[in-house]
Amino acid sequence: MLSSEAKKPKVITIKSVSVAYQKKPVIENFSCDFPENEIIGIVGANGSGKSTLLKAIMGIIPFQGSILIFGEKIEKVRKKIAYLPQRSSVDWDFPASVLDVVLMGLYHKVAWYKPFRKEHKELALNYLEKVKMLDFAKKHISELSGGQQQRVFLARAFAQEADLFVLDEPLAGVDVSTENIIIDLLKELQKNGKSIVMVHHQIENFKEYFNYLLMLKDGKKIAFGETDEVLTNENIFKIYGFKPLLVNG
């Protein structure tokens, strides 16, 4: 097992990374290598540093240590990565239609100072169809349900035509049908050779959804490996304590 893992090409290489918010350490001396072409779940209680780790990977917060993606620094490979931030960081009142949001994902096709053309809009509509949201293209984003909103943002990520998808709780607050649609789409991405790293909360579906699991607690790695190996009662207890999934903060 271990030897086959060592041979696998790495999509992300994290070496002794530390992140602090206002001098308070959130992630400390963290190292981990993510294998390519897998669906990797990052799990842990609230405040365990899951989102912070994703932000460090994306190079949007300052950190110490080194992170390489496809063997390069993030600045060189941004166009190969699609990032889905947490829902709470989005301004839902902003005058944006569903189509506007998906078009954002096509930024790599047009310079930032140029407007999108008709062909881009058609392409964006294709991606909306993929997440079964075509009929909503002209709606304001706040008119959608949580699950529909998440599907639209996923369509934006798909539109980026990336090789690596870094998703921060894509399944937060979504209905069952949306969850199934999203998971099927992610598995399809994997089949097409893409890598997926995502933060997830619900404990029930770890086995079903993820090939690999990274278990975090207080900014430290508790376990990392193939889901079958690391998904033990002992590890679950370590990351969630006595009251799994009810912890807040």
Add this chain to the structure above:
Amino acid sequence: MNIWYVLLGASLIAATAGIVGVWLVLRKEALRGDVVSHSVLPGLCVAFWLFQEKNLFILLIGASVSALLSLLVMDFLQEQTKLKKDAIMAIVLAFFFALGLWLLIKIQYLGNSAKSGLDSFLFGKTASLLPQDVWIALVAFLLVVFINYFMKKWLFYTTFDPEFSKSIALSPKIANYTITFLSIIAIVLGLQAVGVVLMSALLITPASIAIVLVRTNLSKIFLISVFINIIVVVLGTLLSYYFPKSPTGPWIVVICSLLAFVVFFTKNNR
């Protein structure tokens, strides 16, 4: 001066404020606009004091310097103290405005005959627009339209989803500088129409009306905001012509606010 020139100048000022105001409202920076507009007063006075004439270009430079200074003070306080943002804004606004009033009264005691020109910056007097002011307004308007056109995606993305924007290398900081630059232009220009005290209304009220009315289409929001502002400013200018003792600013703001109330209440009763 020919009233058509005055109306043209006033419309350009209104259109500029109408565009910039939309961004301030969308970015929830309406109060920041208020701080900047009050903070230009000391700069205006110093520029007038030094050059002893009401040359819009010189006054603009003075105003921009003191507006920038107020923003720097705000950023400094935010980094160095534990004060909350709204408290910092209130303190900086009051300080700069007080400084400005003090200078204004000093200048009036100096007894310069041109001081009446400075008065119009407090409450606004579009009738005091000079032909060269109209040219400056035209250049400023075109500059704002140009920047807004090319930066639209950048400002949109960083306001709507800042984390995603960072991930595609669109920096929210650059968006911030752009908005600051645009608001200084709009504010310094708009002082002629409505004055320091009421300037933020010229930025915020029409933009808020447009956002409530349109909701999804950003380009339409800009058009409606500009349209409302031009109508209101032209009306206010005409009214202050017919009632020569009344400044333009209060007319403009009262009309625009009444319109806003009507729109907000009818739209909310859906």
